[in-house]
Amino acid sequence: MPISTEYIEVFKRETEPLVKIKLKNLFEKKDLYQSVALDANYLYSSLIPVVKGKHESVYVIGEDRNISKNEIPEQIETQLKEVAFDFLRKTPLNEVFIDQAQNIGLEFTVDAIRTFCNSQECGKITFHSIYKHPIVIASYEDIHGNIQQILSFTFFCKECKKELVSYLVRRDGVMFTLSGRTPLAHCRDA
Numbered sequence: 001m002p003i004s005t006e007y008i009e010v011f012k013r014e015t016e017p018l019v020k021i022k023l024k025n026l027f028e029k030k031d032l033y034q035s036v037a038l039d040a041n042y043l044y045s046s047l048i049p050v051v052k053g054k055h056e057s058v059y060v061i062g063e064d065r066n067i068s069k070n071e072i073p074e075q076i077e078t079q080l081k082e083v084a085f086d087f088l089r090k091t092p093l094n095e096v097f098i099d100q101a102q103n104i105g106l107e108f109t110v111d112a113i114r115t116f117c118n119s120q121e122c123g124k125i126t127f128h129s130i131y132k133h134p135i136v137i138a139s140y141e142d143i144h145g146n147i148q149q150i151l152s153f154t155f156f157c158k159e160c161k162k163e164l165v166s167y168l169v170r171r172d173g174v175m176f177t178l179s180g181r182t183p184l185a186h187c188r189d190a
Contacts, residue, residue: 016106019093027178032181037174093171109134110129112127115155119162135153135154136149137149148172168180
């Protein structure tokens with residue numbers, strides 16, 4: 001099923017905040033080599049109002065009948081779910097991607113996170129992003145069309161402005177894995 005421009009706009013609008021939330025969770029609550037995954041069902045559910053509102057009736061593929069806009073036939077529902085999953089696993093983050101004249105690359109940033117500052121005089125927990133977007137170190141499309149990327153995120157301590165914290169994230173399609181952190185995190189005694 002070809003992805004219409006209208007669907008791409010919905011995907012972008014819904015996916016970018018989802019990626020931010022998942023990555024923030026990865027940085028704040030996960031340890032090295034743990035992962036978070038993007039949920040295609042969430043993205044698919046954002047398409048339902050668009051599909052229902054787009055047409056008074058939707059032609060059912062392979063059948064000679066129309067249905068009302070308040071119902072979505074099983075065939076179209078399955079196709080929309082596949083499109084949502086493909087979009088999440090195949091769309092590069094923060095780089096230009098042309099797919100038959102469709103630019104569907106996603107741009108996002110993780111503005112701030114909560115992690116401990118290792119500076120002796122500080123010890124605060126709020127860090128802000130240095131760069132508007134993460135740095136794409138490597139990007140590769142495997143034989144199945146899944147995007148694999150290595151992303152770098154760098155934050156500075158909001159209080160002392162001395163401490164930098166960098167994260168290395170590996171992306172395999174819909175899965176993001178925390179592959180590195182510098183400096184290593186440690187908690188201060190209460």
